[in-house]
Amino acid sequence: xxxxxxxxGASPATDARSLSGAPGPGKGTxxxxxxxxxxxxxxxxxxxxxxxxxxxxxxxxxxSLLVYLGIGIAIGQDGIGDIQFDNAELTQVxxxxxxxxxxxxxxxxxxxxxxxxxxxxAAALALVGVAVSVGVTATAAHLLIGxxxxxxxxxxxxxxxxDAAAVFSVLRKVPLPARVRGTLEAESGFNDAPVVIxxxxxxxxxPVEHWYVLIGxxxxxxxxxAAIGLAVGWLGAWGLRHVAxxxxxxxxxxxxxxxxxxxxxxxxxxxxxxxxxxxxxxxxGNAKLPHWPATRGFAEGIGWLAQIGMFVLLGLLVTPHELGxxxxxxxxxxxxxxxxxxxxxxxxxxxxxxxxWQEQTLLSWAGLRGAVPIILATIPMVQGVDGxxxxxxxxxxxxxxxxxxxxxxxxxxARLLRLGxxxxxxxxxxxxPLERLRGHLLSVTVPAGSRMHGVEVGELRLPAGSAVTLVxxxxxxxxxxxxxxxxxxxxxxxVATDPVRDAAERRLRAVARGGKLAGWLxxxxxxxxxxxxx
Numbered sequence: 441x442x443x444x445x446x447x448x449g450a451s452p453a454t455d456a457r458s459l460s461g462a463p464g465p466g467k468g469t470x471x472x473x474x475x476x477x478x479x480x481x482x483x484x485x486x487x488x489x490x491x492x493x494x495x496x497x498x499x500x501x502x503x504s505l506l507v508y509l510g511i512g513i514a515i516g517q518d519g520i521g522d523i524q525f526d527n528a529e530l531t532q533v534x535x536x537x538x539x540x541x542x543x544x545x546x547x548x549x550x551x552x553x554x555x556x557x558x559x560x561x562a563a564a565l566a567l568v569g570v571a572v573s574v575g576v577t578a579t580a581a582h583l584l585i586g587x588x589x590x591x592x593x594x595x596x597x598x599x600x601x602x603d604a605a606a607v608f609s610v611l612r613k614v615p616l617p618a619r620v621r622g623t624l625e626a627e628s629g630f631n632d633a634p635v636v637i638x639x640x641x642x643x644x645x646x647p648v649e650h651w652y653v654l655i656g657x658x659x660x661x662x663x664x665x666a667a668i669g670l671a672v673g674w675l676g677a678w679g680l681r682h683v684a685x686x687x688x689x690x691x692x693x694x695x696x697x698x699x700x701x702x703x704x705x706x707x708x709x710x711x712x713x714x715x716x717x718x719x720x721x722x723x724x725g726n727a728k729l730p731h732w733p734a735t736r737g738f739a740e741g742i743g744w745l746a747q748i749g750m751f752v753l754l755g756l757l758v759t760p761h762e763l764g765x766x767x768x769x770x771x772x773x774x775x776x777x778x779x780x781x782x783x784x785x786x787x788x789x790x791x792x793x794x795x796x797w798q799e800q801t802l803l804s805w806a807g808l809r810g811a812v813p814i815i816l817a818t819i820p821m822v823q824g825v826d827g828x829x830x831x832x833x834x835x836x837x838x839x840x841x842x843x844x845x846x847x848x849x850x851x852x853x854a855r856l857l858r859l860g861x862x863x864x865x866x867x868x869x870x871x872x873p874l875e876r877l878r879g880h881l882l883s884v885t886v887p888a889g890s891r892m893h894g895v896e897v898g899e900l901r902l903p904a905g906s907a908v909t910l911v912x913x914x915x916x917x918x919x920x921x922x923x924x925x926x927x928x929x930x931x932x933x934x935v936a937t938d939p940v941r942d943a944a945e946r947r948l949r950a951v952a953r954g955g956k957l958a959g960w961l962x963x964x965x966x967x968x969x970x971x972x973x974x
Contacts, residue, residue: 482523486511490748505751505810506843512755525756528821535815538750539632540717544699545743546629547721548736554622555722561793562626565803569785570631573600574638576781577773584776585769591827594642598817598835599777601635602628603810617859620799624806629722632812633665633712634658643820664711666719672702673723680729688731692738695724728942747811754814754836763833770837778842782807798857805853808846809839880941882934884948886926891955892948898922899956906936906944 493507515521555562578596581587587595602624616624637658676698685691699721706716729735783804790800817835820828886892897908897920910933911920926932936944950958 482515486515486752487745487748490752494744505747506840508748508751509755509840512752513758513760514755515752516756516758516760518760523756525753528757528818531753531757532815532818532822534753535750535811535818538746539714539812539815540700540703541696541746542743542750543629543632543714543718544696544703544721545739545746546625547699547718548695548725548739550625550629550722550725551622552722552726554618555626556622558619558623558626561790561795562623562630564789564793565623565627565785566630567634569627569789570600570634570638572785572788573777573781576784577777580776580780581769581773584772587827590642590825591831594639594820594825595773595831595834597635597638597642598813598831599773599809599838600781601631601809601812601816602807603812616802616854617799620802620806620859623803629718630715633662633715635812636714636816637661637712639816639819643823643825661710661712662715664709665706665713665715666711668706668709668711669702669716669719670723672698672705672716673720673727676701676720677724677727677729680724681727684730688734691729691731692735695729695735696739696742698724728945750811750815754811757818758832758836762829763837766830766833767837770834771841773834774838774842777838778805778807778846798859802850802854802857802859805846806850808850809843811839813839879935879937882932882936882941882945882948884932884934886928886930886932886952888928890928890952891958892926892952893928895926895951895956896922897924897926900947900951902934902936902947903940903943905940906934909933909935 490508490511493511494504513519515523517524574593574596576596577599578589578592581592581595582589638654641654641657676695680691680694680698685694699717702720703713703717705713707713725736783800786800786804786807790803795803813835814832817828817832820831825831897911900908902908908920911918911924911926912931912933913927913929934944934948
């Protein structure tokens, strides 16, 4: 079996050579420029194919993660590329790094106004729901497919985490109600932390500690991670708002660096780094930072890069011809997880919150699995757990089959349950600080469906100290008069002094949602202000 043994003394050059498929230097020899060129060529071609595949997946409804896994398998040892790769430890390390980036990108795109009302229910799903899912799935794996209890518990823990990459990717395409979308986003951001702790505990040599000790450790690590994430996020947001950087391109780099700092600090403090990076990113994403659209675009770009690299690498790690014996066990475990464990955990966690049955049904079906379970399945392999190869195969097959079933059917189920969201698109606002002039330039884009369409500039009723100074329409710029009527697709340049900057943005968002008759502070009350700067 070629796959999961870590080669003793393997060097980075060896790993790079195995990825490139090129005859490289001998063991322990440094990577040369020639081999670097080969590696860069392979990686760039894979990226281009993956980017093109996004177009295919968006049209066919096939989840992009399966396309990326397919690319990895196609260029692997059973495919046309014949690339040899068998390093589970390297895969785990790269997977962790990619997951940090994905959680950061997801946190930056999470709207506090949407998840604030659902935080208790999302936390219940991430903690109690995970425990229920682990128990039910592990019992089924032990009784139905004959796994030992340690192996069954590992599988139960590995597949009980909804995948942030899969959830965030699907939610970009499915217009769900704010409460459902917020619950899914928060749950996928929160539940990675306890699941990682469980998988590491079950994979450690020796007997598993008493359940109450394990629960105490999980709660302590979550508390440490939450405290560090909130502290780093708040300090980072405060610093970026008060320090004018010399170039707008530095803001995205600083935001991602702050997010990664939260993860590293949380992990080094023996807390949950994954929870820390998600909370820090969420604070940054709701903090009215300068040049926010550029930062969001940068984060989304490297988020895509992390997903592509992670899924392709996981596809390389698997050996397709060894999967045949584990197809039936994977289908059985997946069926129990999808039809019993997930719905049961949703019902038990959400009944106290009086969530309608339609939303419970959609939340049960939307518990998507993706790269995270496959990455977590490398932990027992690195730890040398007996049967870890079979665990990896079962998890890989489960993720592929049930993602293929759940992802494309989620939009149809939402329409069947009448849970589509027809709300107008949010207003795009970018802020650039004018430190010496003690003011701000707000670049505002009027999206399709915005109720700002048809409103005259004078009817915006911006606070004193702010004004619309320029309108760009159909590629032509002009200075508006109070009677100028705004249209969809217009780009506005609004100048606001420091004291009224937030009030001006709240008013713009209020008009975008409620039209010219919107209240001074917006139709949604405090919700508007909480989304400012996004």
